Amino acid sequence: MAESILSLSGVRADIDQYHILHGVDLEVPAGELTVLLGRNGAGKSTTLRTIMGLTTVTQGKVRFRGEDITGQPTPRIARKGIAFVPENMGIFSLLTVRENMVLAAVDGPMDPARLDWVFDLFPPLKKFWNRAAGNLSGGQKQMLAIARAIIEPRELLLVDEPTKGLAPAIINDLAGAFEQLKQQQVTVLLVEQNFNFSRRLGQSAAVMNDGGVVWSGQMTELADNDDLQHELLGLGLGEHQ
Template sequence: MNAVLELREVHTFIGSFHILKGVSFAVQPGSLTVLLGRNGAGKTTTLRTIMGLWSAAEGSIRFLGEELRGRPTYEIAAMGIGYVPEHRAIFRSLTVEENLRLAERRRGDLARRADWIFSLFPDLKAALRKPAGLLSGGQQQMLAIARALVPENRILLIDEPSEGLAPMLVKQVMAAIHRLREEMPILLVEQNFHAIRQLADRYILMEDGRVIRSGPMTELVGNPGLLQRYLGVVI
């Protein structure tokens, strides 16, 4: 099966710091793949490197067979990669509707996909005219994800969707992601292992800028020693 997204021996430097040290993995069609590791392992840098926000110094990043390395971020996004950044990065002074309209690549994108988006996030439909800064933390996260759904993307990269959310809101956001996986492959960075242990198909485990292990999620769930050693998780 041809990978939707494939990284081969990717190295990324931020200033003089060597952050990614030969990262290689693939995301397959129809899969939800979770990128795991402790803080500082390189997970967010991996997503930002895919999007061209940090430049890969070496290696290859291919999306649907096309090389991404060296392309500007706007061109990478236009190829069909939806990116939901850490900390949401919504426009707080704009309304929910204005935030969504800004995500259009073609005129009418939002109108064409509104019913689907609001079926996932009904709270947003009720708050269309409300400034995004007045939404709850969970609603802001829903808006950040919804914004990536306005254009017709082929894959979603989502960074820490449960960060700072109450448990009930985490369930709502993860339920929406569960439905999204039926529409497109997802590469997800998530610290809350218990929130994604039954959601993800595959895992990629990172430490110190390297992929140290990957495989089916069932394999990781069945290895409590590995979970405790690399994630500090006890199940």
């Protein structure tokens, strides 16, 4: 396994009076796509938000490239090279695709070569460049959300349930884009409920339950073991389309 770019050690986090994370231990290998799996309410989305400093850590450490980033402000964490695509996508509906992308390029004008690369990943964005983002389809909005996160080089991309509510054809397009990101060795931590999508893309995997990681390893190990899938997730990956 590659060296970890991100590690969580004994991370506990609360939201209001609720204890959500109960000692999360997680390693994210550099240059790989890691999938974070688990039932609804297991703590997957909270884990991503905690990494970004959006949920307060009450115990444990979050380390990025060996540096303790626990408790640092979210803008400082982002400037270290971590991008976050939340489940609600976080785009500006009243602004055009172009304006959304310009705002995301915080370090200055967009690099034309990198923008062309993004257009290769997500061709509809070029077609609808001057369209209000709120008028895009659900799949196109998701493409825009991911494009905003990668318009500048990032060392780590956190993505929360990108396929939720999307049609199979759009999911397939997204999978193709993530395959290209993998070829570029972009490190991705992906929270996902679509297990076939996860099996197709994941190199490493971790399974959460009740606010903690209960299993981690290679995705092939999980994908090839129906008994393990049922034990950890309650059903097999192959039972989902």
